[in-house]
Amino acid sequence: MKRTGDRLHNQLRPVRITRNFTKNAAGSVFMETGETRVLCTASIDDRVPFHLRGKNRGWVTGEYSMLPGSTIERSSREAARGRQGGRTQEIQRLIGRSLRSCIDLEMLGERTIVIDCDVLQADGGTRCASITGGFVALADAVNVLLKKREIFDNPIRNHVAAVSVGIINDELCLDLNYAEDSIAQTDMNFVMNESACFIEVQGTAEKDDFSQDQLIAMSELAKAGTVSLIDAQIKALQQ
C-alpha cells in the first residue's frame, strides 16, 4: 500500500501546534496533524460539578464538536438537532478521562478546566488531535493559574498524547487520514503518557477481526507515535 506523500507505515503526518491562537480563553491551541485541524481552548471555571463541591478537588472535562463545514459533506449542527450524538458523547468522555489522567486534581483545587475541542477541518484522527492539542491548552490554562498565583505548584504530572493505528490490507499503518480510515479493517486509538504507558486503548474491528499479535504490533506503533507527539508538545510549550 502506498500512502499519500510517500508516508511510511510508521510515520506520523506533519504536526503543527500553535499556541495562543485566540485571546479570550485561558489556553488556546490550534492543533494540526496533516489536514486535520482542531481548535482546542481551555477555560477556567471557579466552580466544580455539584457532586464534587466541598471536596477540595478540581475537575477537568472535555467537549467536542465538528463544525458543520469541517467535513466534505456538511455535518448537521448538533445544537440545531437538539442533542449530541453518541459518537460525540463517546469522544467527549474519552477526552475528559484522558486529560484527567495527567493532572493531580487535588493540587488543582476546587475549580474546573473545560477543554473545548472544535474541529475546523476533519481529515481523520480528530479525537486524537483533540487529546494531543487539548493537553497543551490544559497546560497553558494551568500556567495562567500559576502566574496569577491561584495555585503554587504545577498539578500536571505527565504529558498525554493520542494516536490512531489501523490495519489496511493486513498492513499496519500509523496515524490514519480520512481516506485510509474509510478502508481500514481495524481501527485503534491509543492514549499514552510520557512513560509510554497506556491511558486508554480503543480498538474496533470494522471489517475483520484482529489477532493478539496484531494488537501487540499496533501498540508498538502507537508507542513510537506518541513519543513524537509528546516531543512536539514539549517544543510548543517551550516557545
Add this chain to the structure above:
Amino acid sequence: MKRTGDRLHNQLRPVRITRNFTKNAAGSVFMETGETRVLCTASIDDRVPFHLRGKNRGWVTGEYSMLPGSTIERSSREAARGRQGGRTQEIQRLIGRSLRSCIDLEMLGERTIVIDCDVLQADGGTRCASITGGFVALADAVNVLLKKREIFDNPIRNHVAAVSVGIINDELCLDLNYAEDSIAQTDMNFVMNESACFIEVQGTAEKDDFSQDQLIAMSELAKAGTVSLIDAQIKALQQ
C-alpha cells in the same frame, strides 16, 4: 470619548477577509474585524427544504454559533444544553434573510447553500461579521457551481454587508467592539447592499431611547461603513 487605538467615531476596525481558510466546504472564509473572528463556510446541498420541493427555486440559510472558548467567560455549548437560545436563533434568521436578499433563488436552482458562521473569537459585531464574511463564502460556493457547470449564470445580484452603529454618551460610533457595546445606550445593526439601500435595520435602545435625528445620523454612518466593507469583499474576491 476616546476609542481604542485612536479610532475615529466613523472609522471601521481593520478588516481582513481570508478565503479558502479550510478545504472541505465549498466556500470557507475567515472574517476578521478588529479582534472579532468568524469562520464562515458555505456548503452546497442538492436538496431544498420540504416546502420548496419541486418549485425550481433554491434556498440560502444561515446557522450561527459561538465556540465556547470565544468569549472571556466561557459560553456554554448549545448542543450540550439541547437547544439553541433565542439570541442564536434571532441571529441565524437575520443571516439567512440578509443573504437571500442578494441572490436570485430561481437562478440558483433547486439546491440549498448553508452558510455556517462559527465565532472563534468574539469582540463585538459578530452578527455583522457573519453576514459580511458569509457573503464572500456564498460567492465562493456559487463560483464552485459555475465552475462545475451546474449553473451557467451567476445568480448573485448584489453585494451585502453589515455593520453596527451605537450611541455612547450621546455620541455616535461606528462598528462597536465589545467594550463599547457594553456601555452603549443604543445599539443598531444595519444590513445594506451595494446600492446603499437597506436590507435589514435593527435598533434597540438598551439604556435610553433615541430620536429620529439620531436614527438618521446612525443610518448615515452605516452607509459609509458598509461601502468600505463591500470594497473589502470585492478585493478579497479578486485575489
Add this chain to the structure above:
Amino acid sequence: MKRTGDRLHNQLRPVRITRNFTKNAAGSVFMETGETRVLCTASIDDRVPFHLRGKNRGWVTGEYSMLPGSTIERSSREAARGRQGGRTQEIQRLIGRSLRSCIDLEMLGERTIVIDCDVLQADGGTRCASITGGFVALADAVNVLLKKREIFDNPIRNHVAAVSVGIINDELCLDLNYAEDSIAQTDMNFVMNESACFIEVQGTAEKDDFSQDQLIAMSELAKAGTVSLIDAQIKALQQ
C-alpha cells in the same frame, strides 16, 4: 392601492382595549386592532431570575404564543412540538425589552412581572398589539401592587406602544393587516414611547431593499400611529 374599508395609508385600524377581560391575572387586557385580537395578561411573581437575586431590582419579561386556531391554516402547538420556534422567541425578546424600557426596575422592587401575550385571532401586527396591550396589562399589575401597598411610587416612567409600517407597491402604509403584510416589499416594526422616541426599530426588506428616504418616511408614519395608540392606552386606563 386601495385598503380594506377605504382605510387611508396613514390610518390605524380601529383599536379597542378592554381591561379586566379575565379575573385571575393581576392585569388582563383584550387588545384588538382591526381583526387582530390578543389577550395580554400580567402576572406578578415574588421572585426574580437567578442572576438578579439580591440586587434590589425587579424584572419584566414577555411570553408570546399564537393559539393554534388563531390562523386560517392551523398553527401547530409549540408545546406539542417541544420547542418554541425562532419567530416566537424573537417576538418574546422584543416584548420584554420594549416593556422594560418604560419602567424603573429598581422602583419595582425584587419581583417579576410576566406579560403573557396569547393571540386569539391573527390578522397582522400581532407583535405590535402584544406590546401596546401588554403595556396596559403591565400598568394594571403595577396598580395592584400600589393598591396592596407593596410599592409606594409608580415605577412606570413612560407609555410604550408599537406599530408596523410597510411598503406596498412603493407606497407606504401604516399598520398592515395580514393580506397587506403578505405582499409588502418591506415591513418595519417601531416601538416608541410618549416622547415620540424610538425604543426598538426592526425593518426587513422582504422583497426589495429600501432607501434612507423611505426609512425616514416610515418612521414619520410610525410616530403618528403610536401617538394615537398611546392616546387609546390613556383612555383605557382612565376608565
Add this chain to the structure above:
Amino acid sequence: MKRTGDRLHNQLRPVRITRNFTKNAAGSVFMETGETRVLCTASIDDRVPFHLRGKNRGWVTGEYSMLPGSTIERSSREAARGRQGGRTQEIQRLIGRSLRSCIDLEMLGERTIVIDCDVLQADGGTRCASITGGFVALADAVNVLLKKREIFDNPIRNHVAAVSVGIINDELCLDLNYAEDSIAQTDMNFVMNESACFIEVQGTAEKDDFSQDQLIAMSELAKAGTVSLIDAQIKALQQ
C-alpha cells in the same frame, strides 16, 4: 355545605356557549361554565395521521392548554418548558377519545379535525368544559364541510358532554368550581352522550375512598347534569 350563590348540590353553574367567537378556525366556541372560560376551536386538516393513511377514515383529536394567566398563580408555559405535562396529555387524550365517540370516522372521510381547547380563565371543570364546548366546535366544523359539499351526510351520531361530580364532607355536589374541587374528598368526571350512556368515567379518591353506593349516586347526578348541558348545546347550535 353552602355553595357559592346558593347553588343546589345538583345544580350546574350558569352555562354560556358563544359560537363564532373568532373568525379563522372552522369552528370557534367560547365556552363558559360559571367562571371557567375555554376557547374551543376546530380546524380541518386534509391529512390524517400516518398510520391511518389510505384507510378511508378520518380522525378527530384534541389538544388542551391553560394560558399562563388563566390561574391565580401563573401557570408556567409548557412550550417554554419544552414538554407537555402529564396532566395536559391525560386531558388531551380524554378530549380526543370523547369526541371520537360521537362521530362516524368513515363518514368523515380521510381528514382530521383538531379541537383546540385553550383555557382563558380557570375555575374548576376545565376538561369538562373543553369536551362540552369542543363538541359544538366540532359540529360547526362538520357544518363547514357539509356547506362546502366536501361531505354529504352528517357524520355526527350523538351529542357528547361532560361534567364533574365530587364528594365534599360526604355530600355529593355537581359541577365543582375550583374552591370546591380543592377540598373534595373524591372527584369524578363523567362524559356522557344523549342516550344518557357513559363514554368515559374517571374517578379519583383524592382524600378518602368511596363506596359503590356513592359511585351510583354520583353517576345519577352526572346524568342529570349532562342532560342540561346537551340542551344548552342544542340551543346554541340552533342560533
Add this chain to the structure above:
Amino acid sequence: MKRTGDRLHNQLRPVRITRNFTKNAAGSVFMETGETRVLCTASIDDRVPFHLRGKNRGWVTGEYSMLPGSTIERSSREAARGRQGGRTQEIQRLIGRSLRSCIDLEMLGERTIVIDCDVLQADGGTRCASITGGFVALADAVNVLLKKREIFDNPIRNHVAAVSVGIINDELCLDLNYAEDSIAQTDMNFVMNESACFIEVQGTAEKDDFSQDQLIAMSELAKAGTVSLIDAQIKALQQ
C-alpha cells in the same frame, strides 16, 4: 363467549407474586397475572420532591415502562425517543395516586419511595398488575425501614389492588388478557382497597357506550376480583 382455558367470566387469571426477585432494591416483586409479567421494585430515597421539603411528610411515586421486547411487535424505547408518551405518564400518575392512598405519608417521614414497574411480558392488564405488585414492593420497602428502625410504626393503612373489567359482545368479563382487551367494547380499571371501596375508577367506551346498569355490574365484578388479589398479596407477604 369462550375464554382461554375455559376461564369463567368472573375468574381472575392465575396470580403469582414472587418477592425478593432481585437483590439491590429495598422491595423487588415479580408480579405475574396470567402471561403478564411485571417487575415492581421499591427504592427508598432520603429526599422528597422540592415542594414537600421541610413539611415532615413523605412521598410515594410510581414509574412505569414496557421493555421494548415485552410486546409482540417491539415497542420503541421511550428513552431513545426522548420523551415518555401520554399513556405512560397517565399510568405512572395512576400508580402513584393509588399507592399513596394506602399509606400515611406523615408516618412515613421525610423520604420518598419510588415504585418502578417495568413490564417484562405484556398480555393485558399491565397497569393493574403494576399496582397490585407495586403494593407488595412498597410493603417490603416499609419493612426495610422498620427493620432498620428508621421508622417505628407501620404507615401502611390498607391493602390496595387493581383489576380490569371489560364488556365483550355485551358480556362482562373480569381481568382481560390482551386478545380480549383488543375486542372489548368497554374497558374499565378499578383500584380498590381492603374495605372494598374505590380508590380509582377509569372507564372508557372504546367502541360502544355503556349504561349505568353495566357500570354497577362491572364494579361488582371488580370488587370480587380485588378481594382475591388482596388475598394473594397477604399470602405473599406472609412467606
Add this chain to the structure above:
Amino acid sequence: MKRTGDRLHNQLRPVRITRNFTKNAAGSVFMETGETRVLCTASIDDRVPFHLRGKNRGWVTGEYSMLPGSTIERSSREAARGRQGGRTQEIQRLIGRSLRSCIDLEMLGERTIVIDCDVLQADGGTRCASITGGFVALADAVNVLLKKREIFDNPIRNHVAAVSVGIINDELCLDLNYAEDSIAQTDMNFVMNESACFIEVQGTAEKDDFSQDQLIAMSELAKAGTVSLIDAQIKALQQ
C-alpha cells in the same frame, strides 16, 4: 487479593443462560453472570434504517438500559430525564458493532434485528453480559427466520462473547464484579469471537496507567474467559 467465594484470578463467575425467558420477542435470553442479570430480547423488524433501504442488506442494532431498581442506589430513568446518557449510548454502540461482526448482513436480507439489553440486576460486567447474552438472543431470532423460511441459510458466521479484565493492586483479575470494578486501577472489556480474535478492545486506566506487558497479559486472560463463555452459549443453544 482474595476474591468473593475464593474465585481464582482467572476464573469466570457462574454463568447461566436461560432461553425463551419471555414469549413475545423472537429471541429472549435471561443472562446471568454471578449476580449480574440481563434480559436480552431480539425483535425482528421488516424495515431497515433509512440509509440502508434498497441495498439488500440487513442491520443489527443494540439498545441498553439499566432498570432503575437494578442498582443499590436507584438509577434515574432515562426516559423520564428525556435523554440517554453518554454511558448508555457508548454501550449501545458497542453492542451493535459487536453483534454485527458475527453475522453476514447481506444473507440476513433487508430486515433489522434489534437486541434489547435491559439490566434487571447490576453487579459489574453488564455490557459484557449484554453482548454474550445478546448473541444467543440474536441466534434465536435467526432461528425463527429460518423456521419461517424467510431466509434459507444461516447468516451467523461466528460466536461472539465479551468479558472484562481488570488490574487490582497490580494483580490481574478476570470478570470483575461491582465491588472489584470500583477499586480497579485499570478496567478493560474484550469482545472476542470463536477464533479467539478481537472484535473490540476497550481499556481505561481509571487510576493508574498500564504497560504493554499488562495489556498482553490482560488479553490472554480475556481469551480464556471468552472461550468458556462461547462454550456456555453453545450448550445453551443446544438445549
